[in-house]
Amino acid sequence: MKTIRYELDAQGIATVTFDEEGSPVNTMCLAWQDDLAELTAQVVKDAPAIKGIVLQSAKSTFFAGADLKEVMRHTADDAVPGFQAIERMKKNFRTLETLGKPVVACLNGTALGGGWEVALIAHHRIAVDDAKTQFGLPEVTLGLIPGATGITKMTRLLGLMGAQPFILEGKTFGPREALDMGLVHELVSDAAQLRERALAWIAAHPQARQPWDDKAYKMPGGTPSNPKIANGLAVAPAMLRKTTRGLYPAPEAALAVMVEGALVDYDTALRIESRALAKVMTGPVARAMVSAFFFDLNAIKSGRSRPKDVPRSKPLKVGVLGAGMMGAGIAWANASRGIPTVLKDV
Known part of the structure; x- marks a missing residue:
């Protein structure tokens, strides 16, 4: 595998290290998606010998997210294969988190967008307490939606109202705020402590599972049928339209996924999410926003338009x-x- 390293030790700990070749960060590139499928198949094969799974990164950050160069190549004709690729990735995520083995994510640095969705595979998340680290789902700021389980999971973790700033506005948060919200479960002062704490948690929780897989699970704050939630949702589309003026489809699509997904079971919600992402990411607005607010902006910040003969000061x-x-x-x-x-x- 070119982007993932896998090791199963004598103690039954399966260590998954994200390490994309030739890149300073980890991304959901096509090679990573193929490697994820290969990894998942190997983990299933090794399941009888596995006692726990540790997700970690060999980079200075945990995971950067989607491969935006690939997004730029999408057209409307890619909607169906795009949907299939998203569903394939989610199937692998779901296999890992329902294997009956505790999964811990060791967050040594920032995890945004798809990177945060990778972290959400884990039943337990441990992060380094660093003010520079950021977590979250900023996809809407690039004309996309967090459709690789992000909307479905964050809604089920924080509730329909609590999740809105992070999904509809792309608000990010640091390790301490994540701990306060229950999105991260432990903080450590140094990355060297991550594995030790992960192994301790695995030993103490051999039967870990996701909250929504518990029969007693209830969505925080209630579902759309709750009168208080229904009142808030009644005005949400109008408030979004006032902000977007109907020009940005991503926030409206994300809200629809949140509400529709909250009315159905978890796996059906994931398919609703995939359908919406496939439509948004193959549309012209996403390509334009990714180009302007990511590639062009980064080029400006790097000084691409700066005159070469003018000394820096x-x-x-x-x-x-x-x-x-x-x-x-x-x-x-x-x-x-x-x-x-x-x-x-x-």
């Missing part, structure tokens, strides 16, 4: 003209980060 001070609400806010944002700032009213 590091600004030592920021000047802000206008001390009104906006000017004061800009000055505060700079000064609070230690940047010398001069504010002049006009």
Whole structure:
């Protein structure tokens, strides 16, 4: 396998290490999707000898998410094969989390988008307590939706109302906030402690399973049939339309998946999610937003348009003209980060 390493030791611990060749980060590239299928088949074969599964990364971050270069190649003709690819990946996720073996994700760094969905395979998540680390599902900011189990799982973990900021707005969160919400279960001060804590949890929870696979599971806050939830959902589409003006299909598609998925069983909800993602990711809006807000923006940040014959200089001070609400806010944002700032009213 080119993107995943697998090792089963004498103690029955299956270690899955994500390590995409030739890339500084791990992504859901086509090679990774094939490797995931191969990994899953091997884990099923080794199941009698496995006592627990540890998911970890060989990179400085845990997992970066989808391969956006692949998204740029999608057209409307790719909707059906896209749906099939999404379903194949989810089938492998589901096999790993229902194998009857405890699965722990060791989050050594950031996990966004598809990376957070990979982390959600685990029954238990342990993260390094680093303020720079970010988790979440920012897909809507690129015209996509978190359709590789993200919507379905986050809705079942946080409830229909609690999950909305993270799914419809793409809000991200750090390790401590994740711990407070129950999305991460343990924090450690150093990455060297991750495996030790993972093995301890596996030993203490040999029969782990996902919350929604428990017969006693109830969705936090209630389903759409709950009057309080129904009242909130009644105005949600209008509020979204006010924000998007009908120009961005992703948030509206994500809301529909949340509500429809909450009315059915887990596996049916996953298919609803796959159908919506296949439609959105093969549409023109997603391609345009990925191009503008990811590839073009990163090119600008890297200095692609900078004149080659102009020497670089590091600004030592920021000047802000206008001390009104906006000017004061800009000055505060700079000064609070230690940047010398001069504010002049006009």
